[in-house]
Amino acid sequence: MSDETLAGPAEEPLVPNREEPGSRGAFANAAPAIELHELRKAYNGVYAVDGLTISVPRGCFFGFLGPNGAGKTTTIRMLVGLAQPASGSIRVAGLAMPEKAYEVRKQIGLVPDDTLLFDHLTGAEYLQFVARMYGLARPVAKERARELLALFELDGEARKLVGEYSKGMRKRVAMAAALIHQPKLFLMDEPFEGVDAVGARLMKDILLEQVRRGNTVFLTSHVLEVVERLCDRMAIINHGKVLVEGTLEELRTQAQDGSGSLEEIFVRMVGAKPVPAHLEWL
Amino acid sequence: MGDQIRAIVWAQFRTIRNFLPRTSWGAMLLGLISLVWYGLFGFAAFGLGKALPMVPADQLKLYFPAGMLGLLLFWQVFPVMTMSSGWSLELNKLLVYPIHGRTLFTVELILRLTTSPESLIVLAGGIWGLLAHPALRGWWPLLLLLYIPFNLLVSLAVRESMLKLFRRKRLREVLMLLIVSVSVLPSLLTNTSLGERLRPFYLYAANGPGTPWHEFAMLAFGGPGMLAAGAAVFWLAFAWWLARRQFAGSLVLDFSQGEGGGAERPRSEPGKPVKPGLVELLAVAPGRFLRDPYAALIEKEVSSLLRTPRFRVIFGMACLFSVIIFFPIAFGRQGVGFLATNYVAFVNTYGMLIVGEVLIWNVFGFDRRAAQLYFVTPTAFKQVLLAKNATAALFVALQTTVVVAASFLMPRHADPAAVAGGVLISAVVFLFFLSAGNYSSIAFPRAVQPNQTMRRQAGGKTQLILFGVYLLMAIPIGLAFLARWATGEDWVFLAALAVDLFAAGCFYYVSLEPVMAKGERERERIMDALSKGADPIGLGL
Numbered sequence: 001m002s003d004e005t006l007a008g009p010a011e012e013p014l015v016p017n018r019e020e021p022g023s024r025g026a027f028a029n030a031a032p033a034i035e036l037h038e039l040r041k042a043y044n045g046v047y048a049v050d051g052l053t054i055s056v057p058r059g060c061f062f063g064f065l066g067p068n069g070a071g072k073t074t075t076i077r078m079l080v081g082l083a084q085p086a087s088g089s090i091r092v093a094g095l096a097m098p099e100k101a102y103e104v105r106k107q108i109g110l111v112p113d114d115t116l117l118f119d120h121l122t123g124a125e126y127l128q129f130v131a132r133m134y135g136l137a138r139p140v141a142k143e144r145a146r147e148l149l150a151l152f153e154l155d156g157e158a159r160k161l162v163g164e165y166s167k168g169m170r171k172r173v174a175m176a177a178a179l180i181h182q183p184k185l186f187l188m189d190e191p192f193e194g195v196d197a198v199g200a201r202l203m204k205d206i207l208l209e210q211v212r213r214g215n216t217v218f219l220t221s222h223v224l225e226v227v228e229r230l231c232d233r234m235a236i237i238n239h240g241k242v243l244v245e246g247t248l249e250e251l252r253t254q255a256q257d258g259s260g261s262l263e264e265i266f267v268r269m270v271g272a273k274p275v276p277a278h279l280e281w282l
Numbered sequence: 283m284g285d286q287i288r289a290i291v292w293a294q295f296r297t298i299r300n301f302l303p304r305t306s307w308g309a310m311l312l313g314l315i316s317l318v319w320y321g322l323f324g325f326a327a328f329g330l331g332k333a334l335p336m337v338p339a340d341q342l343k344l345y346f347p348a349g350m351l352g353l354l355l356f357w358q359v360f361p362v363m364t365m366s367s368g369w370s371l372e373l374n375k376l377l378v379y380p381i382h383g384r385t386l387f388t389v390e391l392i393l394r395l396t397t398s399p400e401s402l403i404v405l406a407g408g409i410w411g412l413l414a415h416p417a418l419r420g421w422w423p424l425l426l427l428l429y430i431p432f433n434l435l436v437s438l439a440v441r442e443s444m445l446k447l448f449r450r451k452r453l454r455e456v457l458m459l460l461i462v463s464v465s466v467l468p469s470l471l472t473n474t475s476l477g478e479r480l481r482p483f484y485l486y487a488a489n490g491p492g493t494p495w496h497e498f499a500m501l502a503f504g505g506p507g508m509l510a511a512g513a514a515v516f517w518l519a520f521a522w523w524l525a526r527r528q529f530a531g532s533l534v535l536d537f538s539q540g541e542g543g544g545a546e547r548p549r550s551e552p553g554k555p556v557k558p559g560l561v562e563l564l565a566v567a568p569g570r571f572l573r574d575p576y577a578a579l580i581e582k583e584v585s586s587l588l589r590t591p592r593f594r595v596i597f598g599m600a601c602l603f604s605v606i607i608f609f610p611i612a613f614g615r616q617g618v619g620f621l622a623t624n625y626v627a628f629v630n631t632y633g634m635l636i637v638g639e640v641l642i643w644n645v646f647g648f649d650r651r652a653a654q655l656y657f658v659t660p661t662a663f664k665q666v667l668l669a670k671n672a673t674a675a676l677f678v679a680l681q682t683t684v685v686v687a688a689s690f691l692m693p694r695h696a697d698p699a700a701v702a703g704g705v706l707i708s709a710v711v712f713l714f715f716l717s718a719g720n721y722s723s724i725a726f727p728r729a730v731q732p733n734q735t736m737r738r739q740a741g742g743k744t745q746l747i748l749f750g751v752y753l754l755m756a757i758p759i760g761l762a763f764l765a766r767w768a769t770g771e772d773w774v775f776l777a778a779l780a781v782d783l784f785a786a787g788c789f790y791y792v793s794l795e796p797v798m799a800k801g802e803r804e805r806e807r808i809m810d811a812l813s814k815g816a817d818p819i820g821l822g823l
Contacts, residue, residue: 082374116374116375118375120300121296122296125293133286133379
């Protein structure tokens, strides 16, 4: 893997010195990476996403947070065109979805939930397949697949099928697939779930390097400490609505929590539920 | 476009290659069965190729369009009836990539070839026969090849329409009943006088000017007039438009629905108890007579099965399809026959084969995530397997009740001894099936996607085991029939079947212990096997 493609994982600090998102390089004056306006999506008459409005600047590491069922995965699925919004608009890099879906998808690197992998392919075959879907020539696809497998330490068992991978290995191969075509925007649904500390560190370093180059990361995670350390901006949603959005400082202001951690802000905004008194056996 | 198509085909080829070595025996058996099946059609095509040149020209012009109509019906309706629509793209996995809709459409259209290869073989025989016909000149019969893209396009439109209808709650059950009703037609036509009465209408429809089957046939006969050529072009364009329109609908389908990604309508006010529905009432009923963990396990099995649309459809088919499909055969023109006398046994066995993949020979595949739980909770594997067997018995008993009730509604042959014999045979068959099913569920577990698959055949090795079981149980059941034939007494027959039932029970009991030991021993392999199952192209959706 050439240095131009991926960051070296080793001695870099976890959070490098970064400029203000949206203010750097060639993308400074470009359209935001993601613009969601009054986005709505209902299932069985209940809104999973209810009037969501978010703007993610280019070159931003954006944390998209919320409790289970808040609408995070549905939003990502709408961003890639797997779900159709009931109303509202989506623009990715200035391109309207789903009208410009083809162009949008070319720019996206997706770490999906677990269901979108092909279980009966080996890791190398899966990566080559994904690369070819993005139009990479076969020799390039093969070479990059080999390099990425080595980088993510998945090259030890060449004949192992993706279906035989552990959860962490599946996430790593999904991450490798998201990187293989050098996208401008990364959509990551719980990318660190089940990944060991070394693997997670590698993934974080790579993502930070991508952001440093002006690419955008849109990340969902329940590990709030990680989000707090990585993300420039974040939004907390619940019941499909944005509760607060901004930098950590802005979130503290909005949540009226002067020096609280992201976890404290999250719990305050989403609403913590104490254990009821009659459940004393707990 | 070409690169992406090649990549998809390449990935599918690798998928099959990665998969096949693990089931080499099963693959060989399936290959052998396929060879026989397609060999039969090849033989029919050969016969057609030889026979057509001998048909007088006027007869050919009358009956060939009828054959073309029959071919179209077979091509389009047979896959729907058998719930088998061949290979198809896993659009929910491919839509995240930058692939043009027209690329996906092209691949999906090519994959339609797998829906009904039998039709292609027969059509090839027809073309060969016409080419050799002395009254027809030139290469005009080769224009019949245009009937292939026409049928592929129609097939794609039909499949997309069916899938959309099947996604709608309740409508899919109604649709299933309609399909069942249609599927009984061939039996009705061949076994009753209805076929003879409808023949003139069929011939009239087949020779209707402007219809695709008639106009494509006219093209093949040579010297096409403007009408035939224009109509063929029109039908091709219409089929293309229809297929494109239906497929475009699939491209904007919502794949996140039902995957836990969104909110669900609450069933009751928070804090208030949920009023039990019919499913809950049915699920808790068997548990009232049993202790935990059996009661809890059966309750879970029954409720989760009844809440799965695919199971509701196949169980409905087992109850109704089997009754309806055998009705004209058993009570047609032939009157009393072996099939009519043993109606309950045949129908019940057929029903068991329909639900077998879920309830009997791959019991962990349908709700594979639950299998993980069974291995981590302090529940013995034996208890889980017995509970699954009891659940299967419950559903087969329900099915038997429907079949017996139906047999009494057909008063002509429903004598109690025949019904009792049928029920006993069903019980024997069920116990043999269970014994084999327990083994195959543990030795060859396979993941089944309830939301994607309408019907999936048992694996090759499982089919091999089933074949062995058929042979095995044919001996005691055959002996009971022999005893009745020798004595002419029903009670001897019933007594012999009672002995068979005892023997089948012993067989089941003896087979249980080694199977359970194997399950305990190989839990890791079972979990591995159940966690697989995602390809770029779905085989047999």
